[in-house]
Amino acid sequence: xxxxAGLEELGREIAAASAFLDRAEEQIASRIIGQxxxxxxxxxxxxxxxxxxxxxxxxLAKTLIVRTFAAAMDLRFQRIQFTPDxxxxxxxxxxxxxxxxxxxxxxxxxxxxxxxxxxxINRSPAKVQSALLEAMQEKQVTIGSSTxxxxxxxMVLATQNPIEHEGTYLxxxxxxxxxxxxxMVDYPSYDEELEIMQHAAASxxxxxxxxxxxxxxxxxxxxxxxxxxxxxxxxxxIVDLVFATRKPAGYGLASLESMIEYxxxxxxxxxxxxxxxxxxxxxxxxxxxxxxVKSVAYETLRHRIIPGYEAEAENVxxxxxxxxxxxHVQVP
Amino acid sequence: xxxxxxxxxxxxxxxxxxxxxVFACSPVLLGAPPRPDSLQASVTVVPDSVYAGERVTxxxxxxxxxxxxxxVELPDSAALSPFMLAGRRHFSSRVSPALGEExxxxxxxxxxxxxxxxxxxxxxxxxxxxxxxxxxxYRPDAAVFVKTLTxxxxxxxxxxxxxxxxxxxxxxxxxxxxxxxxxxxxxxxxLFLVKxxxxxxxxxxDPAQVAGRKLRRLGSRLSGGMxxxxxxxxxxxxxxxxxxxxxxxxxxxxxxxxxxxDLRKLGVSSFDAIMTLLRQADLVKFADSRPSxxxxxxxxxxxxxxxxxxxxxxxx
Numbered sequence: 001x002x003x004x005a006g007l008e009e010l011g012r013e014i015a016a017a018s019a020f021l022d023r024a025e026e027q028i029a030s031r032i033i034g035q036x037x038x039x040x041x042x043x044x045x046x047x048x049x050x051x052x053x054x055x056x057x058x059x060l061a062k063t064l065i066v067r068t069f070a071a072a073m074d075l076r077f078q079r080i081q082f083t084p085d086x087x088x089x090x091x092x093x094x095x096x097x098x099x100x101x102x103x104x105x106x107x108x109x110x111x112x113x114x115x116x117x118x119x120x121i122n123r124s125p126a127k128v129q130s131a132l133l134e135a136m137q138e139k140q141v142t143i144g145s146s147t148x149x150x151x152x153x154x155m156v157l158a159t160q161n162p163i164e165h166e167g168t169y170l171x172x173x174x175x176x177x178x179x180x181x182x183x184m185v186d187y188p189s190y191d192e193e194l195e196i197m198q199h200a201a202a203s204x205x206x207x208x209x210x211x212x213x214x215x216x217x218x219x220x221x222x223x224x225x226x227x228x229x230x231x232x233x234x235x236x237x238i239v240d241l242v243f244a245t246r247k248p249a250g251y252g253l254a255s256l257e258s259m260i261e262y263x264x265x266x267x268x269x270x271x272x273x274x275x276x277x278x279x280x281x282x283x284x285x286x287x288x289x290x291x292x293v294k295s296v297a298y299e300t301l302r303h304r305i306i307p308g309y310e311a312e313a314e315n316v317x318x319x320x321x322x323x324x325x326x327x328h329v330q331v332p
Numbered sequence: 333x334x335x336x337x338x339x340x341x342x343x344x345x346x347x348x349x350x351x352x353x354v355f356a357c358s359p360v361l362l363g364a365p366p367r368p369d370s371l372q373a374s375v376t377v378v379p380d381s382v383y384a385g386e387r388v389t390x391x392x393x394x395x396x397x398x399x400x401x402x403x404v405e406l407p408d409s410a411a412l413s414p415f416m417l418a419g420r421r422h423f424s425s426r427v428s429p430a431l432g433e434e435x436x437x438x439x440x441x442x443x444x445x446x447x448x449x450x451x452x453x454x455x456x457x458x459x460x461x462x463x464x465x466x467x468x469x470y471r472p473d474a475a476v477f478v479k480t481l482t483x484x485x486x487x488x489x490x491x492x493x494x495x496x497x498x499x500x501x502x503x504x505x506x507x508x509x510x511x512x513x514x515x516x517x518x519x520x521x522x523l524f525l526v527k528x529x530x531x532x533x534x535x536x537x538d539p540a541q542v543a544g545r546k547l548r549r550l551g552s553r554l555s556g557g558m559x560x561x562x563x564x565x566x567x568x569x570x571x572x573x574x575x576x577x578x579x580x581x582x583x584x585x586x587x588x589x590x591x592x593x594d595l596r597k598l599g600v601s602s603f604d605a606i607m608t609l610l611r612q613a614d615l616v617k618f619a620d621s622r623p624s625x626x627x628x629x630x631x632x633x634x635x636x637x638x639x640x641x642x643x644x645x646x647x648x
Contacts, residue, residue, distance in 0.1 A: 007620060041358060163527060215360060220446055229618075229619065229620060231470055231618045231619075231620065233617055233618065235616060286619070287618050287619040287620070288589070288616045288618065289587065289614055289617075290587045291587040291588065291589050291590075294587055294590075326585070327582065327585055328585060330584055330585055331584070331585055332617060332618075
C-alpha cells in the first residue's frame with residue numbers, strides 16, 4: 001500500500017520528537033503513583049496550548065502532580081492559592097512607587113510563570129477569576145499602561161473542590177468554556193493506594209525529579225502537531241459529536257433532547273480537534289483517528305454541556321450524555 | 333207545490349242579486365282601506381320574569397292592508413312608569429299582496445316589583461299620503477313579573493347581560509373523535525405488526541450471507557473502475573456491519589481499538605485477519621494511504637474468507 005509520503009516522514013519526525021514525553025512520563029511516575037490518565041491529559045493540554053480545570057476531592061495529589069510535571073518538563077511553576085480577599089493585582093501584578101527615581105514601576109505578579117496552579121479558583125471573587133481567565137485567553141497581561149506577554153509555554157491548571165460550595169464563587173459557564181479540558185481526578189485503585197501508603201511511610205523525602213526536556217522541545221512538538229494530518233472524515237466526526245450535544249434527536253438520541261439545556265459551543269469542536277491531534281502525537285502518529293477523538297471527548301465536552309432540569313432531577317451527569325453520544329454517533 | 337215549480341228562475345235570480353250586492357259592498361273585495369277596528373294587533377314580551385332594572389323586549393305586531401300605514405305611539409315617560417324606554421326598532425314586511433305587517437320592537441327597562449302589566453300604546457293609522465285616518469288605544473294583556481332583591485324603588489339600570497356563547501355540540505362531534513382514535517389505533521397496530529414482521533425477517537437473515545453478497549458486489553464495482561481507496565472505506569463499513577450483526581458487538585459506532593477489545597474478549601478465531609483488515613482500512617481512511625486495485629481485491633478476498641470462516645464457526 002502506498003502511504004502518503006509526507007505523513008511517513010512526519011511520522012518519523014514525531015516519533016523522534018515525542019521521545020521526551022516518554023522520559024518525562026517516567027520521571028513523573030517515579031514520584032506519582034497512579035493517575036496516569038490525568039498526567040496524559042496534562043501533556044495533551046500543554047502540547048495543544050490549552051488549560052485544564054482539575055476537579056477532585058482533597059488529598060488526591062493534584063498539586064503534587066502539577067508540581068512534578070513542571071519539574072520534569074523544566075518549566076517555571078507557580079502555585080496561587082485563591083482566597084475570597086484576593087485582588088486582581090495579587091495575581092497579575094501592580095505598579096510600585098520607587099522613591100529613588102520618584103516613578104511607578106510595574107511589578108509582575110505570580111501569573112508570570114509557565115505552569116500556574118490556580119488552587120481552588122472558585123474561592124476568589126469573579127473579578128480575580130476573570131483576570132486570570134483573560135490572561136489565559138490573551139496570553140498577555142496589562143499592568144498600568146504597559147502590556148507584558150506571558151512566558152511560553154503558558155498553561156493554567158485550576159482546581160475546584162466538587163464537595164464544598166459554601167463561600168465559593170461558582171465559575172460562570174462562559175469562563176469554564178475557556179478551559180480546554182475538565183479532568184476529573186479520581187481515587188487511586190486499591191493497589192495504588194497500598195503503594196502510596198508504603199512510600200509515604202518509608203521516608204519523608206520525595207524522590208528527586210530531573211528535568212528531562214530540552215529548551216525548545218515543546219515548541220518543536222507544537223510545530224509538528226500543527227502538521228498532523230486530519231482527514232475530512234474525522235473532521236466531520238468531530239462536528240457530528242458536537243452537534244449531537246446540541247440536537248441529540250438528529251442522531252437518534254431523542255431521549256437527551258429534554259435533558260440537555262445547552263449543547264457544546266464551537267470552542268468544543270476546536271479544542272476537540274486540537275486535543276485529538278496532541279493525543280495522536282503522544283501515540284507517535286502523524287494522523288488522527290476517531291480513537292484519538294473519543295479518547296479526549298469526555299474531558300473536552302463535559303464542562304460545555306449544560307444539563308437541564310430533568311437531567312438534574314434524575315441525577316443524570318454530563319458524562320452519561322457523552323457516553324450515549326459516543327455510542328450513537330457513527331464512526332467514519 | 334205547483335206554484336213553487338212555476339217560479340224557480342225568479343227566486344234563484346233574486347238570491348244571486350242579493351249575494352252580488354253584499355259582495356259589492358264589502359270593502360275588502362272592492363279594494364277599499366280596512367276599517368281601523370278590523371286591524372289585528374298582538375303583543376309579545378320576553379322574558380316574562382326579570383330583576384328590577386333589567387330589560388324586556390316587547391314586540392308589537394300589526395296586520396294591515398297594503399294601502400295603509402300604521403304607527404305605534406307610546407305615552408310619555410311619566411305615564412310609561414314603571415317602564416323606561418331603552419330602545420326602539422321598527423320593521424315592515426308584506427305578508428300577502430293585500431296584507432302587510434308592521435313590527436315594532438321596544439326595549440323596555442323595568443322597575444318596581446311584582447307583576448307589571450305592559451304599558452298601553454296608541455296605534456295611529458295613516459293613508460298613503462301620510463294623513464292620519466284614525467287612532468286606536470291598545471291595552472295589551474301581556475305582563476312581566478319583576479323580581480327585586482333590594483328596594484323596589486330602585487331606578488338604576490342594570491347592565492346588559494353578555495350574550496351567551498353558543499354551546500359547542502360535543503355530543504355530535506364525539507362519534508367522529510372516536511372514529512379518528514379508532515383509525516389511529518388501527519394504523520398503529522398495523523405499523524407495529526409490520527415492524528415486528530420486518531424485524532423478525534431481518535433477524536433471520538444470515539449476516540454472513542448479507543456480507544458475502546455485499547463483498548461480491550464491491551468486487552464487481554472495483555473491477556468496474558471504483559477507486560481502490562473508496563473500495564477500502566466501503567469494505568471497512570461492510571465488515572463492521574458484519575461484525576456487529578454476527579458477533580453482536582457495537583462495531584458501527586466503535587473505533588478499531590474498541591472492536592479489537594471486544595473481539596479479543598470473544599476469542600474470535602479470525603481475530604488477526606479482521607484486525608489487519610480494519611487497520612489497513614483505517615490507514616486508507618485517516619492517513620491518506622492509497623492502495624492499488626490489486627491490494628483492494630486482496631482485501632476483499634480476505635474479507636470473504638473471514639466471513640466464510642465465521643459462517644462455519646456459527647453466530648454467537
